Amino acid sequence: MLTYIVRRVLYMIPTVFLISVVAFIVINLPPGDYLTSMVAQQMEEGDAAAAQAQAERLRVRYGLGEPVIVQYWRWISGIVLRGDFGHSFEWRRPVSSLIWTRLALTFVLSLTTTMFIWIVAIPIGIYSAVKQYSIGDYVATTVGFIGLAIPNFLLALIFMYIGFSVFGQNVGGLYSPQYIGEPWTIDKILNMLTHLWIPVVVLGTAGTAGLIRTMRANLLDELRKPYVVTARSKGLTERRVIMKYPVRIAMNFFVSAQSNILVSLISGATIVSVVLNLPTTGPLLLGALMAQDMYLAATFILLLSTLNVISTLISDIVLAWLDPRIRYS
Amino acid sequence: MNLRRIVLVLMTLLLSVSVLWAGGRTEAAPAAADEDFLSQMEAPMLAERVSRGELPPVEDRLPSPDHRAVIEPYEELGRYGLSWRTMYRGPGDWPWFTRTVGHEQLVQWNRAWDQLEAGIARDWEVADGGRTYTFHLREGMKWHDGADFTANDFRFWYDNVVTHPDIILAWPGFFYTDGDLFELETPDDYTVIFRFSGVNAFFLQAAASADGRWLIPHAEHYFSEFHGDINSNADSIARAAGYSDWVEYYEFLGDQWWDNPDRPSLYAWTPRVGVGDATERWVLDRNPYYWKVDTAGRQLPYLDQVVMDNIPDNDVRLLRITSGQVDLHSRSMGGDTNLPIYRDNAERGNYRIFELDRSDTNVHAIAFNQTVNDPVLREIFGERDFRVAMSLAINRQEINDLLYFGRTEPHHHGPRPEMPFYNERLGKQYTEYDPDEANRLLDGLGYTRGNDGWRRGPDGRTISVTIDSHSGQDELELVEQYWEAVGIQTNLNIIERSFMTERYLNNQHEVGRYFGGPGLIDWFLDSRHEVPTHWESIFAVPWANYYTGASGPSEEPPADVREMQRIWTEIQLEPDLNRQMELAGPLLEMAADRFDVMGLLLTPPSYGIVRNDFRNFPARQFNTGGSYNDPGPARPEQFFTTRPR
Numbered sequence: 001m002l003t004y005i006v007r008r009v010l011y012m013i014p015t016v017f018l019i020s021v022v023a024f025i026v027i028n029l030p031p032g033d034y035l036t037s038m039v040a041q042q043m044e045e046g047d048a049a050a051a052q053a054q055a056e057r058l059r060v061r062y063g064l065g066e067p068v069i070v071q072y073w074r075w076i077s078g079i080v081l082r083g084d085f086g087h088s089f090e091w092r093r094p095v096s097s098l099i100w101t102r103l104a105l106t107f108v109l110s111l112t113t114t115m116f117i118w119i120v121a122i123p124i125g126i127y128s129a130v131k132q133y134s135i136g137d138y139v140a141t142t143v144g145f146i147g148l149a150i151p152n153f154l155l156a157l158i159f160m161y162i163g164f165s166v167f168g169q170n171v172g173g174l175y176s177p178q179y180i181g182e183p184w185t186i187d188k189i190l191n192m193l194t195h196l197w198i199p200v201v202v203l204g205t206a207g208t209a210g211l212i213r214t215m216r217a218n219l220l221d222e223l224r225k226p227y228v229v230t231a232r233s234k235g236l237t238e239r240r241v242i243m244k245y246p247v248r249i250a251m252n253f254f255v256s257a258q259s260n261i262l263v264s265l266i267s268g269a270t271i272v273s274v275v276l277n278l279p280t281t282g283p284l285l286l287g288a289l290m291a292q293d294m295y296l297a298a299t300f301i302l303l304l305s306t307l308n309v310i311s312t313l314i315s316d317i318v319l320a321w322l323d324p325r326i327r328y329s
Numbered sequence: 330m331n332l333r334r335i336v337l338v339l340m341t342l343l344l345s346v347s348v349l350w351a352g353g354r355t356e357a358a359p360a361a362a363d364e365d366f367l368s369q370m371e372a373p374m375l376a377e378r379v380s381r382g383e384l385p386p387v388e389d390r391l392p393s394p395d396h397r398a399v400i401e402p403y404e405e406l407g408r409y410g411l412s413w414r415t416m417y418r419g420p421g422d423w424p425w426f427t428r429t430v431g432h433e434q435l436v437q438w439n440r441a442w443d444q445l446e447a448g449i450a451r452d453w454e455v456a457d458g459g460r461t462y463t464f465h466l467r468e469g470m471k472w473h474d475g476a477d478f479t480a481n482d483f484r485f486w487y488d489n490v491v492t493h494p495d496i497i498l499a500w501p502g503f504f505y506t507d508g509d510l511f512e513l514e515t516p517d518d519y520t521v522i523f524r525f526s527g528v529n530a531f532f533l534q535a536a537a538s539a540d541g542r543w544l545i546p547h548a549e550h551y552f553s554e555f556h557g558d559i560n561s562n563a564d565s566i567a568r569a570a571g572y573s574d575w576v577e578y579y580e581f582l583g584d585q586w587w588d589n590p591d592r593p594s595l596y597a598w599t600p601r602v603g604v605g606d607a608t609e610r611w612v613l614d615r616n617p618y619y620w621k622v623d624t625a626g627r628q629l630p631y632l633d634q635v636v637m638d639n640i641p642d643n644d645v646r647l648l649r650i651t652s653g654q655v656d657l658h659s660r661s662m663g664g665d666t667n668l669p670i671y672r673d674n675a676e677r678g679n680y681r682i683f684e685l686d687r688s689d690t691n692v693h694a695i696a697f698n699q700t701v702n703d704p705v706l707r708e709i710f711g712e713r714d715f716r717v718a719m720s721l722a723i724n725r726q727e728i729n730d731l732l733y734f735g736r737t738e739p740h741h742h743g744p745r746p747e748m749p750f751y752n753e754r755l756g757k758q759y760t761e762y763d764p765d766e767a768n769r770l771l772d773g774l775g776y777t778r779g780n781d782g783w784r785r786g787p788d789g790r791t792i793s794v795t796i797d798s799h800s801g802q803d804e805l806e807l808v809e810q811y812w813e814a815v816g817i818q819t820n821l822n823i824i825e826r827s828f829m830t831e832r833y834l835n836n837q838h839e840v841g842r843y844f845g846g847p848g849l850i851d852w853f854l855d856s857r858h859e860v861p862t863h864w865e866s867i868f869a870v871p872w873a874n875y876y877t878g879a880s881g882p883s884e885e886p887p888a889d890v891r892e893m894q895r896i897w898t899e900i901q902l903e904p905d906l907n908r909q910m911e912l913a914g915p916l917l918e919m920a921a922d923r924f925d926v927m928g929l930l931l932t933p934p935s936y937g938i939v940r941n942d943f944r945n946f947p948a949r950q951f952n953t954g955g956s957y958n959d960p961g962p963a964r965p966e967q968f969f970t971t972r973p974r
Contacts, residue, residue, distance in 0.1 A: 057497045091420055091605040092581060092588050094571045098605070157644065164652050274642050279608040283641060287419055 001320065008316055012309050016302070019309075023301040024072045027294045033064050034089040034292045062087070075295060079302075086295030090288065095299050098284065103303065105174065106280040109269065113200045117207040122254075124208075125215025126247060129223065137216075144209035153271040156202045160275070174199075174278055199276055203269055211254070218253050222246035248322070255319050371628045372409040375617050387628055390475075390618045396451055396467040398621040400967050403945040406625055407969030412634035413943075414656045416649060417611070418641045420604045424955070425660045426587045427539045430598050430613055430635055432961030434541030435464055436533055440947055440962050442850060445533055449545070449595060450521075459528040459904035460506075466519040472593035473616040476550045480515035486546035487513040489556055490583060495576045498584055501543050503535035530904040531854060539955035547583055548593035555579050595620070597630040597966040611637040621966055631945075631969035647671075650938055653678035656970060657946065659685060659937025659959060665734060671938060679941050684934035685952035685959055690756075691742045691845025691928035692733075693801050694858050695808070696868035697794075698838055699925070700884055705788045706839060709776075713924055718770035720759040720927040722815045727762075728807055729930055740931035742858040743917060745848035750910040752917035755859075758924070767815045776816075784816040793818040798842035799829045804929060805842065833867050836882045841867030845928055851956045853900060853909055859920040860897045861886060868925045893919050942971040 035055035059065050063074060078084040085095035128137040175192045222228065223246055231241045270282030281300060288297035320326050369376070371387040378384040391397055417425050437448040447453075450464035470478045490496055492510070504510055506527030514522040523532070536544055557563040557575035567578035582589050586596070587604045598613035613635040621629045640646045643663055649655050651674035662671070671682055697710040697719070709715055725739035739760035744751045776784040776792060783791040794817060796805055802823050809819040824832075832838050843865055846858045857863035861872035864879060871884035876894045886894070896916045903909050935952045937960075945967050951957045 061497070088605075092584070093603075093605050097571065102608070160645070160648060164648050275645060277609065277640060277642070277645060287421070287641070291421060 004320055005317060008313050012313065015309055016306055019305040020076060020298070020302050021072065023305070024075065024294075024298050025068060027289070027292070027297050027301075028068050028071070030292065033059075034294065035059055035064060036292070062089075075298065079299075085299045088288070088293055088296040090291045090293040091296070095296050098296065099281070099299065099303065102279060102281045102284055105278075106269070106282070107307075109174075109196070109199060109203070109278070109280060112196060113203045113207070116200050116204045117211055120204070121208045121211035122215060125212045126219060126242070128212065129216045129219035130242060132216075132220065140212060144212045147205035147209035148213075150205070152202055152206060153275050155205060156199075156272050156275040159198055159202060199269075199272060199278060202272055202276070214253060215250060218250035219246055222249050252319065252323055255315055255322060366408045367406060367625065367627075369409055369627065372615060372631075372633060374410075374633060375615070375628075378617070384617055385475075390471065391622065391628060392467040392469040392471075392620050396469060397626075398447065398451075398467070399624060399626075400621050400629060400964055401624050402967045403947045403963070405944065406623055406627070407631035407945060407967060408971070409631055409969075410633055410974055411970050411972055412636045412656075413632050413965070413968060413970075414636050414638070414654060415658050416640045416646055416655060417604075417637045418661060419639060420587075422660075423585065423587060423604075424539065426604070426637075427542060427955075428660075428958045428961050429965060430596050431542055431586060432958060432965065433545070433595050433597075434538075435536050435544050436541075438537050438957060438962050440950065440964075442951055442957050442962065445537055448537075453533070455533070455904060459530045459532070459902070460525050462523045462525075462529075462532055464521045464523075466521065467620060468519055470595075470620045471618040472548050472551075472595065473599050473618050474551075474593050475618055476548060476593060478548070478595065479518045480521050481518065482546040482548050483513060483521045484515045485549035485553065489558060490547055490552075490579075493558075496583075497580060499543075501535065501540040503529060503532055503540070504543070528902045528904070530902055534850075534854070534956070537956075539958050542586070545595060551591070551593050552579075552583060555582055597621075598632075598635045607639070609639050611639065613637075619966070623967060630966035632965075635965075650674075650680070651678045653680065653940065655680075655938065655940070656943045657937070657939045657960065657968070659683075659935070659952070662936060662938075665736070665933075668936065671936075675938075678938075680938045681941060682936050682938055683946075683948070683950075684936050685950050686747075686849075686934055687932040688745075688847050688849040688851050688951055688953035688957065689845045689932050690745050690848030691740060691930065692737075692932050693804055693929045694742045694843050694845045694867075694926050695796070695929070696841045696843075696858070696926040698836070698841060698868060698870075700836060700869045700871045700882075701839055702836065703839070705786050705790070706794070709786055709792060712774055714770045714774055715776075716924055716927065717759050718767040718774075718815065719812060719817070720924075721761065721763045721767040721770070723808055723811045723927075723929070724762040725760055725929055728804055731807070732803055733930060733933060737930045737933040739929070741928035742846050742926055743848060743920065744852050744913075745931070748849060748852070750913045750917070752914075752921060755917050755921040758921060759927070764811075764815055771815060771817075778816050782816060783818050791818055792816075793820065794839050795820040795822050796840040796842060797822045797824060797829055797832055797838040799824055801842060808929075830865075833870060834864060834881055836870050838867065843867055845932060847953070847956075849951065849953070850906075851953060853913075854956070856897065856916075858926040859917065860893045861890060862894060862897055889919060889923065940970070940972075944969050944971060 035058060063071060075086050078086060083096070085099070087093070088095050088098055091098055124140050128134075128140045131137055174195050175188060176195070179188045179191055223242075225246075228241060228246055231245070232238075236244075269278075269280060270286055272278070273280045273282040274286065281304070285297060285300045285304075287293070288300065371379075375384060375387070379386055384390070413429075415425075415429065434448050435450040436445045436453060438444075439446050449466070449470075451467045452465040454463045455461070456463070466478070466480060472478050490498070491500065491504070491513075506525045506529050509526045511529075512524040514524065516522070525532070535541065553559045555563050555566060555575060555578060557579075560566075563575035563579075567573070567575045570578055572578035572581065582592060586592055586594060587600060590600045590602050594616065597616055597619050599616050600611065600613045601607075602611075604611050615630055615633050619629055623629060638649070640649060643661070646661065647663060647667060647670060650658060651670065668682075675681060697716060699707065699710050701707050701710060729735055729737055729739070739757075741756050741758075741760065743755045746753075746756065771784060776786060778784050779791065781791075783793075786792045794812075796808070796819065798805055798821070800823075802821070805821050805823075809821050812819045829838075833841060843857075846852075847855050855863060857866045857873075858868070860866070861869045862876055863873055864870065864877070864881075866873040869884075869886065869890075871882040872886035872890060873879075874881050874883040875885055885891075893916055896912055900909050900912045900916075903912060939946050945964075946960070947963050950959045950963055952959055
């Protein structure tokens, strides 16, 4: 088991390295850089010549005219050697001062949503497999497909519209206005929890629907196997027959699918976060990409991919722990 | 049966909640307390701090009595308190900050945008034909932290920052004449003299624009701590803050006020945190040392706070406004498409829609590149009759009806009709739809139609033109149809903006399209479509380069264009506004004779919303680039709200 984990961790290093290279190159592909877009904006608002002159001098200072490989080295060596993620041009401050609270909030949101998905989807999935073709199964299937089919951002807009037209108020944000910019207190956390359910439900519906379907299909496969019939014929209670083996095996697929769930939550959350005005990573990353704020964007992509690689590792470990066949292969 | 019961219960619940909500809302509006707020000479929250001994009395915080700036409220004397709730789209939306809070310059435009008024400077003089500008400061005026604001701050700023070889800040073009920086003299504590080596005729206008913020000096008592030439510890302070050296940190602290909440400020409100640290909401609090009073001598501003919510999504901003949660807003409203939605919800959101006169003259300026590299096209585009025919071929009224709800009228570029130096011939000639005349002119040029219906050029080949543009696709597709109807093959090339700029700069386009250009008093700063003087004079960029000496393709213009460029230079060196208008007359006549660029429609007014309980907001304002900066000239410091307190 230990060698398995160590091997896995070692694989992660080249993976993350390759991701960082690709991310950096892709971000540098469009013509121009942040300073070009800055000058373009200044041209409409004021003195273009001044902006141009400032941009030229800043370009030299930040080495933006240098080859991509040199820029990449400056960025990645700063991270590895000094923990310095570079400078955000648009926000005009070190990248590290921007990302951590947002990453934490994103993580809280993703974790809560994952919990929500599990709590809702697993029991329903089991139920609709065991009671296949019952009314309950049909209802769960219908609701699941609707949840799968409605884009998250649309759901968010519908929530907001109802909030506006029925209650005359907006949903949006992770806590009430009076807590914005205040330090974290118990009150603020409680207040956040009361706001959290809307994004959780919005983000969770599609995942829930998908998981219900996967759980149902996998469990159905297992339920038809001979050992289930044997167990039943030996007189085990129905509850024990289902929970002891078929559900456990059906969970294998589910655990290995968790690495994907984390990714889809983080990427799917971007548009929802923009719509619901959530202070998570998505909107910041989107803005950074559009403004070609390259160190900020590259750092985000690097951190999110690292998070993704780690979650894959965790799901691999859980899988190995759950299923001896994988552990010993 | 079961399901029906659940639905019923849910609906009852929903209904009762909404009824409770509505009931709660009507109860929550108490009658305004009938206190005598006119006797308050300062905001109650400040009076309280004075009584606790945290602040000096208001008399000591204001400039000496005859040096205070007195602002006449637009409607009535206001009540202190509450906030101005508005929105922004992240830190890149800084122009809105300069237009709302950061609108204090040495001199300021009045509301009507035809005169300069005193601002930070109490008075000013111009001498040496526009080479020397003297500003008189207000005695006793203070920065928002209570330190004195004097000529010493200008001295410090000029000697240690503006002229410092390593500090890179975007000092605007009006700091220089012929490449030379101004010289600064500070004969006493309250006099500042800017001396230019050449004539800087538009210095005051530029000082009153958004770029005028660059003339607010760096407060010596604050900034000297971070300056490496003054404080030997500046480098370690910078490193502790995460910057590599003091220069980099100083550039951050001294660049833009919205990034640095500690920077001593002269504005009515100052930010609690830098805008980059405020993720969802950016709050600005009143400046206790603000130097303006109303006509009753009460300290401004009336409003305690400006509260900006960071809302990047267009639809969410729309929802905010229509649900009445925004007091005053006029940026990124969503254009003509959103107007009906704002109208429908005005009563429910308790706001009204106001129009902003635009300073730009045209929605689209279309120009045939007369210096195009292809010799045949160059010959064709050089024919005035060809340009006239292409203008007559366009059905402008149809574009107006289809795409602008008929809100505007056919027009070209140049000064707008409301200006005294308006030239009607330049604005209106050939804007009528007359395809027969267009065909007659094209026939007269010898461009006869072939069997396929397309006209042939002087080389016997089909005339085919390509329009480069990064926007305006709907309008240009109609133009394409109109031109093809008179036999000119037309292609539309919609490209990304910076790529388009690249093509214009390198003279690679055949037909260009650009914004219509300024047309009010700001026309004197930019006449790109009338005289080739600007790198986006897209009818002949090489002629403009010949004039400005900029890099890129350059070519000597014809004699009449050179004469126009000469007049333009004369205007730029003329400090007197009336004389500028006199000089513009013949120039515009010549531009009308040449007919280089055609427009489509006069730019219709843009709009904003203001809540009905948000007071002292004037009826007429302008929406421009950086020069007028609405709603700044409406003097936000005298806005107040009658919202329940």
